[in-house]
Amino acid sequence: MNLISKLLTILVVIFVTIANSFASxxxxxxxxxxxxxxxxxxxxxxxTGIKVNVISGKGKALMERLASEGSSSxxxxxxxxxxxxxxxxxxxxxxxxxxxxxxxxIVPENLRGPNNEWVGIAKRSRVMYYNPVNVSxxxxxxxxxxxxxxxxxxxRIAIRSSGNMYNQSLVSxxxxxxxxxxxxxWAHLFVGNFARKPEGNDRAQIMAVANGEADIAIxxxxxxGLMLSGKKGEEQQAAARKVELHFPxxxxxxxxxxxxxxxxMKNAPNADNAVKFIEFLLSEEAQSHIVxxxxxxxxxxxxxxxxxxxxxxSGFKEDQTSVASYGEFNPDAVKLMDRVGWQ
Amino acid sequence: MKLTFWEITPITLFVIFIAPVALVLYSLxxxxxxxxxxxxxxxLTGYIINTVYLVTGVSILVSxxxxxxxxxxxxxxxxxxxxxxWALILPLAVPPYILAYTFTGLFDTFGTxxxxxxxxxxxxxxxxxxxxVRNVPGAIIVFSFTLYPYVYLVSRMAFINQSxxxxxxGRTLGLNKFETFYKLGVPMIRPAIIGGLMLVIMETISDxxxxxxxAISTFTTGIFRTWYGMYDIxxxxxxxxxxxxxxxxxxxxxxxxxxxxxxxxxxSLYKPLFLTKLKGIPNTLAFLICFTPIFIGFLLPVxxxxxxxxxxxxxxxxxxxxxxxxxxxxxxxxxxxxCSILAVIINFSIRYKSxxxxxxxxxxxxxxxxxxxxxxxxxxxxxxxxxDQSLISEFSNFILTGSVMGxxxxxxIKSYALSSSTIEAGYQRxxxxxxxxxxxxxTSGWALLAQVHLPLLKTSFLTSMLLVVSEVIxxxxxxxxxxxxxxxxxxxxxxxxxxEERMYxxxxxxxxxxxxxxxxxxxxxxxxxTSRPAxxx
Numbered sequence: 001m002n003l004i005s006k007l008l009t010i011l012v013v014i015f016v017t018i019a020n021s022f023a024s025x026x027x028x029x030x031x032x033x034x035x036x037x038x039x040x041x042x043x044x045x046x047x048t049g050i051k052v053n054v055i056s057g058k059g060k061a062l063m064e065r066l067a068s069e070g071s072s073s074x075x076x077x078x079x080x081x082x083x084x085x086x087x088x089x090x091x092x093x094x095x096x097x098x099x100x101x102x103x104x105x106i107v108p109e110n111l112r113g114p115n116n117e118w119v120g121i122a123k124r125s126r127v128m129y130y131n132p133v134n135v136s137x138x139x140x141x142x143x144x145x146x147x148x149x150x151x152x153x154x155x156r157i158a159i160r161s162s163g164n165m166y167n168q169s170l171v172s173x174x175x176x177x178x179x180x181x182x183x184x185x186w187a188h189l190f191v192g193n194f195a196r197k198p199e200g201n202d203r204a205q206i207m208a209v210a211n212g213e214a215d216i217a218i219x220x221x222x223x224x225g226l227m228l229s230g231k232k233g234e235e236q237q238a239a240a241r242k243v244e245l246h247f248p249x250x251x252x253x254x255x256x257x258x259x260x261x262x263x264x265m266k267n268a269p270n271a272d273n274a275v276k277f278i279e280f281l282l283s284e285e286a287q288s289h290i291v292x293x294x295x296x297x298x299x300x301x302x303x304x305x306x307x308x309x310x311x312x313x314s315g316f317k318e319d320q321t322s323v324a325s326y327g328e329f330n331p332d333a334v335k336l337m338d339r340v341g342w343q
Numbered sequence: 344m345k346l347t348f349w350e351i352t353p354i355t356l357f358v359i360f361i362a363p364v365a366l367v368l369y370s371l372x373x374x375x376x377x378x379x380x381x382x383x384x385x386x387l388t389g390y391i392i393n394t395v396y397l398v399t400g401v402s403i404l405v406s407x408x409x410x411x412x413x414x415x416x417x418x419x420x421x422x423x424x425x426x427x428x429w430a431l432i433l434p435l436a437v438p439p440y441i442l443a444y445t446f447t448g449l450f451d452t453f454g455t456x457x458x459x460x461x462x463x464x465x466x467x468x469x470x471x472x473x474x475x476v477r478n479v480p481g482a483i484i485v486f487s488f489t490l491y492p493y494v495y496l497v498s499r500m501a502f503i504n505q506s507x508x509x510x511x512x513g514r515t516l517g518l519n520k521f522e523t524f525y526k527l528g529v530p531m532i533r534p535a536i537i538g539g540l541m542l543v544i545m546e547t548i549s550d551x552x553x554x555x556x557x558a559i560s561t562f563t564t565g566i567f568r569t570w571y572g573m574y575d576i577x578x579x580x581x582x583x584x585x586x587x588x589x590x591x592x593x594x595x596x597x598x599x600x601x602x603x604x605x606x607x608x609x610x611s612l613y614k615p616l617f618l619t620k621l622k623g624i625p626n627t628l629a630f631l632i633c634f635t636p637i638f639i640g641f642l643l644p645v646x647x648x649x650x651x652x653x654x655x656x657x658x659x660x661x662x663x664x665x666x667x668x669x670x671x672x673x674x675x676x677x678x679x680x681x682c683s684i685l686a687v688i689i690n691f692s693i694r695y696k697s698x699x700x701x702x703x704x705x706x707x708x709x710x711x712x713x714x715x716x717x718x719x720x721x722x723x724x725x726x727x728x729x730x731d732q733s734l735i736s737e738f739s740n741f742i743l744t745g746s747v748m749g750x751x752x753x754x755x756i757k758s759y760a761l762s763s764s765t766i767e768a769g770y771q772r773x774x775x776x777x778x779x780x781x782x783x784x785x786t787s788g789w790a791l792l793a794q795v796h797l798p799l800l801k802t803s804f805l806t807s808m809l810l811v812v813s814e815v816i817x818x819x820x821x822x823x824x825x826x827x828x829x830x831x832x833x834x835x836x837x838x839x840x841x842x843e844e845r846m847y848x849x850x851x852x853x854x855x856x857x858x859x860x861x862x863x864x865x866x867x868x869x870x871x872x873t874s875r876p877a878x879x880x
Contacts, residue, residue: 053829054828055826055829061717068744074828163555163564163567197477198558211453330573331572331574333572334572338386343558
């Protein structure tokens, strides 16, 4: 290497170092990719002057990138829509504890990591939808996930395939509460009650109930808000108006809860900014932005759910099972579903 | 032996190209988890059966469509022929999963097509006209009508360059039109057809999007289920290695089966093509044979996408969209050019040095296609982070992972096989006596390459560019995992919506992918058409 190129290299290194130390930014790896999230990040930048850099992708793929980059990863925060993924990243030792009394006071213990390595940002429940023409409200009264193994529901249930992580989390939570063998017995009968071979996404299940192809659908809570909003077209809006939402297990454990959550990376180059960002996500402004755009339930008490979803009852009983257990039991859940032939 | 540029370059590049595949295979040396027992007992057989059905069905259908249309276009004149000639490539711009979404949108119980039939004939809600598509036959149709252009393109190129003399001899000796086709035309271009078919097979077995949407359990969905659901990427990689071994076996069988055959033309005398003009029923038939694949593979999905886009999302055309389209376009062009140039240099080296080891290595580069894109992308990423952490960090702060340069490198590694197979096919058609003449004239390697081979390889070079451009425009897994912050391509844009099955939102970027893909397809096919050595224009 000659002198000039050496000097140039030194200059570049100095420049990059200086530029880095002045740039105020926070780097997100996220598997959440809603248009409304971009607007949320812009609000944060306006309020704090901290630039938000984003790479979005599939949760497991981003986790591989984090692992592969190791200590040289530029990521500050990992955001995902499934508690199981957060549990896994934590288990692999890639998170550090979030030190913020604000955050700790907002997020309940069952919705965060053991030492606050990750916290839930917004909640969603996996609920039942029914068609009041075919099923009466009395029949639904107090109905639990466990009850759906009853032969009276034969040929009446619509649910998507077992490859879907929301179903995997639901079965994991059943394993956490009832054990593997009881859950397997249940799943065996439950699969026998399907109205059709699992197909389509959560909204397709709700459509099937509206169309009368099935009587009960299992799908996430926010989809009904999304469909009722008209953002998905008139057909889905009309279908959504035909169905009712049932929160399962209100006389027992409560309705299954999962979270969109954020974790702080161990080698976060901008850890302070990252904590500020997570605090912002839990602020009143961000929480009401989230609930009114994605129709999830708020993490912050005092923020009201969107009317489109609150009309089905806002003070429902939530299952208190630690969402971290979903990750722990996920492999068991998948194998169990293979064994009972849940496609 | 002293190594020259023509040996060192290809060896170095081969090592880089094969490294991600090697990283996947490396998993075979690791531990085998208990999950294998579970897979073996409950699901593996099902995965294999579905995959075999799929591959068999797609191979048959794709060969019929691809070779049949190429033969018609090359030898006959019929209504719409000039349009079909390039339009037959259009489905290349439609990723299989988009066609899968279109199919369910149309043919599900309450899909557009079934609703239409009910309305028109005033039938009850329980009446469903079209059969269900979320099954193996449905998937066979989806893959065949999106992937047949691979076979069409190579067959067309091979037919164009086929010696007329031999076909005419066949006719003189009493073969009818159809016999000329399957007794002479097809066997003479068998290596080209098989080359195209290999790509189709590998894309089929490694696809995730379409089969996942139809909820068909294949080997590849099993790989992702093991990784995502059982949190076990090592077993997933071991499963992927089995796909690799399958691909290698296929290639070996193919090589062995044509070990003694020679396919170069006896005479390189080219005569201009005289096309037979079709009239009446044959004309209508030829029209339908060419129109159907374009209709199913291109017009149908594009119409459905347009319908979705116009009904639900019109505000997509903004600054962000233009940046995204531009990113996609320039990345695809750079990668396509690099791939094609490298393929020429490597294939030239093999020929110039008559190096058989390199030749064998080269034929194995396609195996990467048999691995699901994301698994291969992880291999590429691990290689890049290895460079970053061990080599580059010694000299500078530059990080390859998450840079545009890293992304281009990933595309080149992924798509090189497309270029190589095309350029190799091109080289097979250049008579080796040309090289001998050049040698007696003491022409240097570079001069031989630049002044003699490159002009003769023009068609292959353009075809290679075309294939890589359409590949990169659609490329998703490597882009998702390796891209820089705040950097989108059109495929990413589509994915972000399609992942949530928000197809209405995904429609506009999907159309953009098709449009951006159309530009090079149209330009390049025009150039390919005029490239027959004896053609006048």
